[in-house]
Amino acid sequence: MRLDKPDTQGRFAQFGGQFAPETLMPALEELETEFTKAWADPGFHDELNSLLRDFVGRPTPVYRAARLSAQYGIELYLKREDLAHTGAHKINNTIGQALLTKRMGKPRVIAETGAGQHGVATATACALLGQECVVYMGEKDIERQALNVHRMRMLGTEVRPVTSGAGTLKDAVSAAMRDWVASVDGTHYIIGSVVGPHPFPWMVRELQKVIGEELETQMDGSAPERPQPDVIVACVGGGSNAMGIFYPYAGSDVDLVGVEAAGYGLESGQHGASLVAGSPGVIHGSMTYLLQDDQGQILEAHSISAGLDYPGVGPEHAYFKDTGLVRYASVTDEEALEAVYLLASTEGIIPALESAHGLAWIIKEAPSLQGKVVVLNLSGRGDKDVELIVEQS
Amino acid sequence: MSEPLTELFSRCREEGRAALLPYMTAGLPTPEESLTLFAAMAEAGADGFEVGIPYADPLMDGPVIQAAGERALSAGSGVEVSLDVLREVVGSTGKPTVVMTYVNPVLRMGIEAFADRVAAAGGSGIIIADLPVDEAEVFAAAFRKRDIGLVLFVAPTTTDVRLERVLAAKPPFVYGIADLGVTGARTAASTHIAALVERVRRHSDVPVVAGVGISTPEQAHAAACVADGVIVGTALVREVMGATDAASAAEALRLAVGGFAAAMQRD
Ligand SMILES: Cc1ncc(COP(=O)(O)O)c(C=O)c1O
Numbered sequence: 001m002r003l004d005k006p007d008t009q010g011r012f013a014q015f016g017g018q019f020a021p022e023t024l025m026p027a028l029e030e031l032e033t034e035f036t037k038a039w040a041d042p043g044f045h046d047e048l049n050s051l052l053r054d055f056v057g058r059p060t061p062v063y064r065a066a067r068l069s070a071q072y073g074i075e076l077y078l079k080r081e082d083l084a085h086t087g088a089h090k091i092n093n094t095i096g097q098a099l100l101t102k103r104m105g106k107p108r109v110i111a112e113t114g115a116g117q118h119g120v121a122t123a124t125a126c127a128l129l130g131q132e133c134v135v136y137m138g139e140k141d142i143e144r145q146a147l148n149v150h151r152m153r154m155l156g157t158e159v160r161p162v163t164s165g166a167g168t169l170k171d172a173v174s175a176a177m178r179d180w181v182a183s184v185d186g187t188h189y190i191i192g193s194v195v196g197p198h199p200f201p202w203m204v205r206e207l208q209k210v211i212g213e214e215l216e217t218q219m220d221g222s223a224p225e226r227p228q229p230d231v232i233v234a235c236v237g238g239g240s241n242a243m244g245i246f247y248p249y250a251g252s253d254v255d256l257v258g259v260e261a262a263g264y265g266l267e268s269g270q271h272g273a274s275l276v277a278g279s280p281g282v283i284h285g286s287m288t289y290l291l292q293d294d295q296g297q298i299l300e301a302h303s304i305s306a307g308l309d310y311p312g313v314g315p316e317h318a319y320f321k322d323t324g325l326v327r328y329a330s331v332t333d334e335e336a337l338e339a340v341y342l343l344a345s346t347e348g349i350i351p352a353l354e355s356a357h358g359l360a361w362i363i364k365e366a367p368s369l370q371g372k373v374v375v376l377n378l379s380g381r382g383d384k385d386v387e388l389i390v391e392q393s
Numbered sequence: 394m395s396e397p398l399t400e401l402f403s404r405c406r407e408e409g410r411a412a413l414l415p416y417m418t419a420g421l422p423t424p425e426e427s428l429t430l431f432a433a434m435a436e437a438g439a440d441g442f443e444v445g446i447p448y449a450d451p452l453m454d455g456p457v458i459q460a461a462g463e464r465a466l467s468a469g470s471g472v473e474v475s476l477d478v479l480r481e482v483v484g485s486t487g488k489p490t491v492v493m494t495y496v497n498p499v500l501r502m503g504i505e506a507f508a509d510r511v512a513a514a515g516g517s518g519i520i521i522a523d524l525p526v527d528e529a530e531v532f533a534a535a536f537r538k539r540d541i542g543l544v545l546f547v548a549p550t551t552t553d554v555r556l557e558r559v560l561a562a563k564p565p566f567v568y569g570i571a572d573l574g575v576t577g578a579r580t581a582a583s584t585h586i587a588a589l590v591e592r593v594r595r596h597s598d599v600p601v602v603a604g605v606g607i608s609t610p611e612q613a614h615a616a617a618c619v620a621d622g623v624i625v626g627t628a629l630v631r632e633v634m635g636a637t638d639a640a641s642a643a644e645a646l647r648l649a650v651g652g653f654a655a656a657m658q659r660d
Binding site (some may be wrong): 008017018019162174177183185280282285292294296298 | 496549550575595
């Protein structure tokens with residue numbers, strides 16, 4: 001059964017919770033109280049919705065990918081989050097949290113970023129609302145997502161390189177949390193996915209579920225060109241775009257499929273498939289599935305896609321997995337790369353490497369999807385990846 | 394057993410001083426040589442120890458202890474080595490020793506099994522950096538059964554309601570976080586610790602041990618004047634990270650710990 005809210009301990013069954021240093025606990029309590037208040041306040045929704053409409057460009061369209069549909073014998077629709085301002089779904093969350101930051105009277109914002117999309121979306125929201133912004137980004141990601149680093153800096157944000165670990169998303173989250181332990185009095189941490197200690201996974205889900213709610217009205221079965229979906233597919237890094245589109249459908253008879261990064265292949269051990277190949281434990285303040293060794297050390301993930309290169313996943317996905325509300329699969333770097341070219345050359349859309357994982361799964365599974373109405377959450381556009389993709393190919 | 398901690402703090406109260414509890418990452422510079430560092434600190438006046446299990450993602454630790462953890466892990470340390478070091482330290486120094494870890498290694502082994510292992514190694518207590526009182530009960534219960542105390546934190550940000558919950562859980566001592574931020578050196582002395590101790594004292598007589606950011610004998614002395622104990626980590630780990638071999642690390646620690654030990658006597 002889908003849960004409206006985690007329990008009073010911030011749990012989705014055994015997942016979630018608050019495994020955070022005591023220094024942060026009062027801030028987490030305050031955040032829960034303030035978000036609960038704001039979310040019940042029509043004034044907050046008015047302000048948020050008008051920005052989502054006029055600044056972000058919501059609702060994002062649903063586009064029927066006619067040529068791919070014909071080629072693979074499925075009815076393929078794309079939920080165009082790539083057309084949201086800044087080029088990904090991440091902005092749905094950052095506008096909401098930046099407005100909340102203003103309500104809490106905190107002048108400074110920090111964030112982590114992997115692909116740079118969350119960093120750009122946070123930098124954008126902070127520029128819009130006049131907030132100071134610092135984004136932590138792993139060294140390796142700074143290199144492979146250079147375009148987004150330039151964008152953040154243009155938006156007035158300080159990008160701080162993180163050199164610990166593998167210099168990827170996990171390390172950036174840890175660095176942001178360490179900053180927050182020191183700065184908590186005047187700083188809000190805008191986390192970029194449905195991860196972290198309660199109330200973050202719940203709050204980010206509430207801010208992202210607009211994707212699925214729009215889809216419900218856009219594909220309500222009221223006309224032949226707007227059939228109800230049989231299958232909804234989304235890539236899963238931390239899991240925010242997937243949670244955003246799945247949540248309104250969880251528990252219905254729509255088949256929900258989350259696609260994780262298999263990297264060099266699951267058997268290589270170098271991947272980001274925490275749900276498919278990980279085990280339960282605690283990462284970044286939350287009980288969830290993660291990649292770990294037999295002594296409980298968190299392992300480095302690997303994915304060609306910086307946004308999926310993370311050894312954990314949001315706790316509500318762990319709950320969805322165990323209850324069977326969503327099924328999870330994975331595709332390799334190579335399959336994702338092929339899918340980028342396929343969508344670009346067949347439909348004229350260059351997707352983010354993250355989103356391409358979802359498409360790659362659909363292509364692989366096409367024989368079992370014949371005639372079905374399949375919606376892919378196209379979580380972001382691929383400009384940021386062009387350089388990397390050209391080098392790889 | 395948590396009794397040795399209780400005895401230590403009451404003895405220190407009688408002597409008008411604070412207890413010095415150095416933190417050291419287990420398995421540095423190598424698993425085989427780790428014990429020599431603890432032995433050197435014991436000789437130089439440490440009253441007990443925090444044996445740190447190296448962890449790949451230490452959210453409460455600054456760059457020095459992060460790097461120490463990474464080095465220890467690549468030298469072959471980990472949970473198993475740390476528990477061995479704990480047993481050796483308790484066995485050879487006889488001083489009350491607590492384990493310092495993050496929550497995931499405990500969960501991975503299983504809370505009951507982990508508590509068994511700490512008990513078998515002679516640990517007096519356990520500190521779990523990312524375990525607030527809200528999530529603590531199942532852990533505390535397992536350790537309590539084996540007479541091992543689960544230490545809980547009080548931070549400068551802790552509200553009165555939270556403070557009461559921490560005290561109600563009856564930790565063997567309260568870890569008073571002397572400064573906002575992660576572990577690491579600070580140039581200024583903590584302005585928080587006196588107020589923190591006073592807030593705890595209004596409700597309870599439980600020992601308060603100050604830690605985080607205490608990196609000079611002067612800072613340690615200021616903390617010792619108000620708290621029951623002082624934890625020094627980064628300043629000592631840095632000595633080890635800067636040393637060329639185990640012998641010179643032990644020598645550097647002997648000097649440094651001697652300075653901190655002399656700062657424990659109250660004015
Ligand atoms: C376009 C895009 N899709 C997906 C993700 C993965 O995050 P999540 O799983 O939270 O949606 C990212 C993260 O950077 C992204 O930029």
